[in-house]
Amino acid sequence: MTERLSDTGRGPLLEPLKATGWCVEETRDALSKTFTFEDFTQAFAFMTRAALWAEKWDHHPEWSNIYNRVSVTLTTHDAGGLTPLDAKLARKMDQLAQ
Amino acid sequence: MTERLSDTGRGPLLEPLKATGWCVEETRDALSKTFTFEDFTQAFAFMTRAALWAEKWDHHPEWSNIYNRVSVTLTTHDAGGLTPLDAKLARKMDQLAQ
Numbered sequence: 100m101t102e103r104l105s106d107t108g109r110g111p112l113l114e115p116l117k118a119t120g121w122c123v124e125e126t127r128d129a130l131s132k133t134f135t136f137e138d139f140t141q142a143f144a145f146m147t148r149a150a151l152w153a154e155k156w157d158h159h160p161e162w163s164n165i166y167n168r169v170s171v172t173l174t175t176h177d178a179g180g181l182t183p184l185d186a187k188l189a190r191k192m193d194q195l196a197q
Numbered sequence: 198m199t200e201r202l203s204d205t206g207r208g209p210l211l212e213p214l215k216a217t218g219w220c221v222e223e224t225r226d227a228l229s230k231t232f233t234f235e236d237f238t239q240a241f242a243f244m245t246r247a248a249l250w251a252e253k254w255d256h257h258p259e260w261s262n263i264y265n266r267v268s269v270t271l272t273t274h275d276a277g278g279l280t281p282l283d284a285k286l287a288r289k290m291d292q293l294a295q
Contacts, residue, residue, distance in 0.1 A: 139248075
């Protein structure tokens with residue numbers, strides 16, 4: 100099982116993600132970001148690409164879509180909070196959204 | 198533009214949908230349903246099929262996904278509430294989820 104990020108391990112992993120628009124939620128140990136695209140086809144294409152990685156890594160987002168927007172929340176339920184896997188999926192999503 | 202369902206037109210369109218698990222929300226004129234699948238691949242396969250119809254009909258759902266669950270809300274923003282198009286997409290989603 101992936102272990103929850105330690106206090107010292109969080110900074111180096113999370114700071115670069117905060118710089119690209121990810122936020123650590125106030126009420127739970129989770130990363131959130133809303134991606135905005137040109138239209139629905141672009142938004143759903145992003146979701147499809149991200150879904151393949153999520154399944155490959157067996158680590159799935161909580162996410163919602165309204166037309167051209169995709170709101171994502173990442174956390175590791177088994178670990179009760181953020182793990183390196185969340186950071187990895189967040190980085191992948193940033194890359195896919197470019 | 199599709200017109201909002203009239204008081205007399207609602208029953209025949211919405212009752213069959215309520216029978217399959219759709220609810221009219223209390224706080225807004227919208228249809229909601231949560232679909233549950235075996236796993237993430239099944240859930241996302243449903244979303245992909247529904248996305249193609251949504252784009253084809255230029256009528257897009259508000260929806261969220263957590264692993265094997267897909268929660269859908271349908272309404273027609275331009276009309277300020279439910280229209281026949283929402284009922285049509287709801288029926289299609291029921292069909293795709295079978």
